[in-house]
Amino acid sequence: MKRLLEVNDLQVHFHSKKQNIYAVRGVSFHVNKGEVLAIVGESGSGKSVTAKSIMKLLPEKTCSIPEGSILFNGDEIITMKKKQLSKIRGAKIGMVFQDPMTSLNPTMKVGDQIAEGLIVHKGYSKKLAHEKAIEIISLVGIPDPIYCCTTYPHQLSGGMRQRVAIAMALICEPDLLIADEPTTALDVTIQAQILDLLKDLQEKMGMAIILITHDLGVVARFSDRVNIMYAGKIVESGTKNEIFYNPKHPYTIGLLESVPHLDLEKNQQLTVIEGTPPDLHDPPKGCAFTSRCPFAMEVCDLYQPNKTILSSTHHSVCWLMDQRAPKVDDIQYNDFHQ
Structure with missing residues (x-):
């Protein structure tokens, strides 16, 4: 299928007198x-x-795109x-x-x-x-x-x-x-x-x-397809069925678990993702979701995880995908209740 739009390693920064906000940090995706x-x-x-x-459409005086490419029908948008x-x-x-x-x-x-x-x-x-x-x-x-x-x-x-x-x-x-x-x-x-x-x-x-x-x-x-975005990055991407029936990133799992269900029992509380997103004027050195993740490991706080290709349409950016990490199959939605 021909790609209409291709976004590669897009970075968007907002500037003020006191600090910079790293709002988008290396986003890549395409639209067919x-x-x-x-x-x-x-x-x-x-x-x-x-x-x-x-x-x-972003304000030129306070915003910059230091890196990245946005191709629409093969034409570069950023330099237009x-x-x-x-x-x-x-x-x-x-x-x-x-x-x-x-x-x-x-x-x-x-x-x-x-x-x-x-x-x-x-x-x-x-x-x-x-x-x-x-x-x-x-x-x-x-x-x-x-x-x-x-x-x-x-x-x-x-x-x-x-x-x-x-x-x-x-x-x-x-x-x-x-x-x-x-x-x-x-x-x-x-x-x-x-x-x-x-x-x-x-x-x-x-x-x-x-x-x-x-x-x-x-x-x-x-x-048809879904990109899950957190703290300026795409942390998981896949078809609708892959995201809803086979989620791999803890943030995706947390989002799905927080959706109200019709069979919710009386007095049963909705699941929430504890904590708040990081301040993007000083992004974390490792995975941005570490402080909120019930499955976080020491490596998560120190290094950015690599993208793991799960299928031709499905990828996740999480240390749990590493072969040395606990098996992803062991992760249960109800871990977010703990």
Whole structure:
């Protein structure tokens, strides 16, 4: 399968007068044409920073990419000038942000905002662009699309604003859609509708999707492959089935164990991953998960673990994969209860 996006050894640093934050620390992954890749992790793990790096949307004054490569259709994103980037943003890569109210212009009518992409990238006339905007608004499931075009974002509900944001991202039929926690601010019923909509549009348009989320239920329903991210690194990667049914990294196991179950007994507490992520202005010398890991060994605190290839699609970055470590099969989910 042809690779649409390749990210290799990406490093992203944020700078201030007092310190540097090493937000992304050597991330590598790829996205094939037409697939859904989920990037999962706690808040602060580097998911959104990685996503914004792909479109070079990070602030230039306070942020740098000292190392790494981002290839989109074989073209290097990192070294692109603004004029080249403007031909890709919105046209070839679309993005849906967490909160549509902050990504939509409150002073512009919805129809004008959606049509703008076609006018800028495709050279459409204003009339034709508005006709296409009505079509895409209808496609994303908004009733009375003609009326919707005449409204301002604040006049719509949260679910409708998110559909408008999706319509804006899809209007130019991009090859890749980056959805950064697109259902976080929505109630459960609307979440399901938005996810079904994205999946349906993805299949109709044949585009690839990078789904940024911390919701494993969304991942199970929507993704083909999964990257588990922690403290600026990808610690495990695999197909959906490999991650859910054969997890190898203790962090992945902890995330899965912390998901509420319908058969939870009365007064039974949910499992939690004790502790907090490390401060990335001074990253740990060894594995960043060591202080929270119930299976940590002395070597974990001293040295970075190597990537262990478990299959052509599955890898884990953990010292437990070393042949001298305790057998991974001996690890049980209920160890996180201890």
